[in-house]
Amino acid sequence: MINLKDIRETARDMLAKGEARAVIGYRRGSRGMLAEPAFLTKPEEADELVWDPTCFHNLSLYLVHDRKHLAHAGKNSGGAPVAIIAKGCDARSIVVLMQEHYFKREDVYIIGVSCEGTGVVDERKLATHLNGVQASNAAFDGDDFVFTTAEGEKRIPAREVMADRCLECRSPYPKEHNLVFGEDKTGRQLEAPFAALDRFEAQGAGERWENWARHFDRCIRCFACRSVCPMCYCDECVVDSITFPVTTETTADEKASRIRWIERSAARSENITYLMTRAMHLAGRCTDCGECDRACPVNVPIRLLNNKMEKEAREQFGFEPGASIGGPSLVASFLDKDPGEFIR
Amino acid sequence: MSDQQPYEPKIVAFLCKWCSSAGSDLAGVSRIQYPANATPITVPCTGAVSPMYIMSAFNKGADGVLVSGCHIGDCHYLEGNYLARRKMYLIMKLLEFIGVEQNRFRMSWVSAAEGAKFAQVITDFVGDLRPLGPQDKLKRAEIK
Numbered sequence: 342m343i344n345l346k347d348i349r350e351t352a353r354d355m356l357a358k359g360e361a362r363a364v365i366g367y368r369r370g371s372r373g374m375l376a377e378p379a380f381l382t383k384p385e386e387a388d389e390l391v392w393d394p395t396c397f398h399n400l401s402l403y404l405v406h407d408r409k410h411l412a413h414a415g416k417n418s419g420g421a422p423v424a425i426i427a428k429g430c431d432a433r434s435i436v437v438l439m440q441e442h443y444f445k446r447e448d449v450y451i452i453g454v455s456c457e458g459t460g461v462v463d464e465r466k467l468a469t470h471l472n473g474v475q476a477s478n479a480a481f482d483g484d485d486f487v488f489t490t491a492e493g494e495k496r497i498p499a500r501e502v503m504a505d506r507c508l509e510c511r512s513p514y515p516k517e518h519n520l521v522f523g524e525d526k527t528g529r530q531l532e533a534p535f536a537a538l539d540r541f542e543a544q545g546a547g548e549r550w551e552n553w554a555r556h557f558d559r560c561i562r563c564f565a566c567r568s569v570c571p572m573c574y575c576d577e578c579v580v581d582s583i584t585f586p587v588t589t590e591t592t593a594d595e596k597a598s599r600i601r602w603i604e605r606s607a608a609r610s611e612n613i614t615y616l617m618t619r620a621m622h623l624a625g626r627c628t629d630c631g632e633c634d635r636a637c638p639v640n641v642p643i644r645l646l647n648n649k650m651e652k653e654a655r656e657q658f659g660f661e662p663g664a665s666i667g668g669p670s671l672v673a674s675f676l677d678k679d680p681g682e683f684i685r
Numbered sequence: 686m687s688d689q690q691p692y693e694p695k696i697v698a699f700l701c702k703w704c705s706s707a708g709s710d711l712a713g714v715s716r717i718q719y720p721a722n723a724t725p726i727t728v729p730c731t732g733a734v735s736p737m738y739i740m741s742a743f744n745k746g747a748d749g750v751l752v753s754g755c756h757i758g759d760c761h762y763l764e765g766n767y768l769a770r771r772k773m774y775l776i777m778k779l780l781e782f783i784g785v786e787q788n789r790f791r792m793s794w795v796s797a798a799e800g801a802k803f804a805q806v807i808t809d810f811v812g813d814l815r816p817l818g819p820q821d822k823l824k825r826a827e828i829k
Contacts, residue, residue: 650778650779
């Protein structure tokens with residue numbers, strides 16, 4: 342069981358001693374029980390921090406933002422690292438970012454939090470469960486989540502309202518950390534890895550297409566999945582022509598001759614190309630934090646695409662994303678025994 | 686002639702400069718007969734083929750996409766085709782996953798000496814694509 346006081350104490354201490362330039366954590370949001378990301382720079386703010394089953398955001402995104410802001414302002418970090426609260430999946434994202442030299446190990450202080458026997462809630466599952474009743478608070482309690490609602494306290498077994506990714510999580514413990522709270526319950530897997538994916542894949546090709554066609558039709562190309570993803574840090578995005586830099590020196594000719602691989606319109610064919618390309622770009626990098634799925638306003642199961650890549654990488658190439666900072670990248674490495682039977 | 690042309694699959698073939706391109710050339714100079722459905726695009730190496738090329742080819746109306754390069758161990762850049770093998774495996778699986786017919790995407794190793802093999806690869810591919818009919822799943826609507 343994680344004691345919130347310990348987390349607050351650590352944050353306060355680090356900020357007071359100047360050991361961290363900022364602490365990225367969670368605080369109570371203004372929208373009911375849900376937590377929201379918080380950036381603390383003063384020791385007295387430490388009491389705002391919370392840790393509960395609604396802390397689903399992958400905060401490593403803000404390490405990327407921080408890096409971009411610094412680069413934009415032409416500043417350097419001034420030595421002190423940024424401290425960040427990271428769950429198992431978030432810590433793996435941070436490892437991938439370091440693997441890709443996005444920042445150095447000493448630039449970040451990882452305050453790990455173990456998800457222990459549970460994980461975070463899936464808002465959609467919870468809404469179904471609570472039957473329209475609003476909850477104002479959520480808390481961990483062993484294998485259960487306890488919600489405070491207008492109708493009193495409601496205890497729900499965590500596995501009934503947990504996000505799919507948490508049920509299937511293979512490492513709910515942040516291996517890479519400077520400091521960690523909570524017990525290592527690796528192997529507590531409540532469902533087999535890729536269970537949701539396997540259920541989807543059990544359908545025939547025709548049914549899979551029918552499903553995906555519906556999903557792809559729905560996509561509105563708001564790029565929320567890209568914005569929320571810590572791995573989508575490219576300044577120029579290949580699928581989105583408005584991210585290509587234009588300066589006063591850019592000639593009309595140059596602009597016209599840029600390759601536009603896909604159109605920005607939210608048509609099915611373009612949405613497929615976008616989401617498939619994104620899945621390929623995340624192959625071996627996605628640590629299954631599930632943020633794309635959660636952020637999608639039209640419920641496209643984006644996680645399944647990334648999951649498919651993760652599963653193939655694991656089964657065929659023995660690759661685990663975010664396993665070690667010095668490890669190889671999936672598509673820039675190979676093994677002699679990689680599958681090749683499909684090639685004529 | 687009837688108004689309705691019989692369906693001919695359009696293949697976009699990404700051929701590596703060092704092997705498969707030369708292989709296709711050999712098929713030509715050897716006067717081997719094979720279907721003319723493939724549009725060859727020469728690339729420096731199969732390792733340079735981005736999955737985006739494949740998605741883009743389908744998006745622009747290809748009925749099938751072929752990626753062909755040097756046999757394993759023969760890459761001019763030593764390891765380009767090893768890298769391609771991984772990437773192409775992943776995009777193939779992803780296409781399969783969303784329900785695109787398996788036979789729409791193919792990869793082959795054709796060396797500069799294998800003109801006959803190149804002709805065979807194309808012949809087989811066209812044969813497998815014909816029963817599938819036009820590809821309209823990934824195709825942009827306004828492109829006829």
